[in-house]
Amino acid sequence: MTTTDPTADPTTADDAGEASGTAGGTEPSDAVASPRVRRLEWGLMEVEGLAPGKDFVLYPGGGHAWNWAVHGTRHSPGIQPGDARELLERGAEVVVLSLGMEERLGIAPSTLELLRQAGVEVHVKETRAATALYNTLAAAGRPVGGLFHSTC
Template sequence: MNSPEIASLSWGHMKVKGCSSPYKDCKVWPGGSRAWDWRETGTDHRPGVQPADLEEILKKGVETLVIGRGMSEALQVPPATLDYVKGKGVDVRVLQTEQAVKEYNILAGQGAKVGGVFHSTC
């Protein structure tokens, strides 16, 4: 299974290839995607992305995880979250969301087992 391409990104709107509904924030992995609802884990800009936000994707067998921190990089990624991902043997890349989407799409296009979480606003 390949990781789906992110077809478009604009403020508050993301479209994943093969998915009929747009997302505000999303999670993607080999073979799928879904909305990233921060309320599920109590995530907020600070302290930021929690290990619980990433568990679902890490269970999909990804080798690389890309995290998009938002258009203005307001979403934090605590060191403990990075340590959690690295402890699972997964390479993690944290970038501004437009750059994160570019990086993710390059890796997905190369057939890498890549997953990601992307925040499309601040």
């Protein structure tokens, strides 16, 4: 599992790749972009192309509000495999999992095992850092998906 700590603010990180082009070469013309987070504050996220909300599932080509009840996600044991599986099914090759603004959201060990077996690059971070990294990866044209919790 990769864990890097970007210093970019999520409100500005989404512009990082636009001025300098994409990282690592030219983005393929058939690539489907991951939507960027335009604003993040306690209990509110604004994502391009989506209605504002609290928690989000984002992936190449779109996203939606994250309903924890669908797969039984709770703060403990945390993010469930079904939530992460959706990111893989939607084409994510890089996955960013947020722990919440106060890092109170856990990640079930079975979720990390699923992602390890899938061979994807995984980043686990506090929500502000997770959002900044996600935006940077999306701006670089990477097929990134993420699960974001905007409160505790």
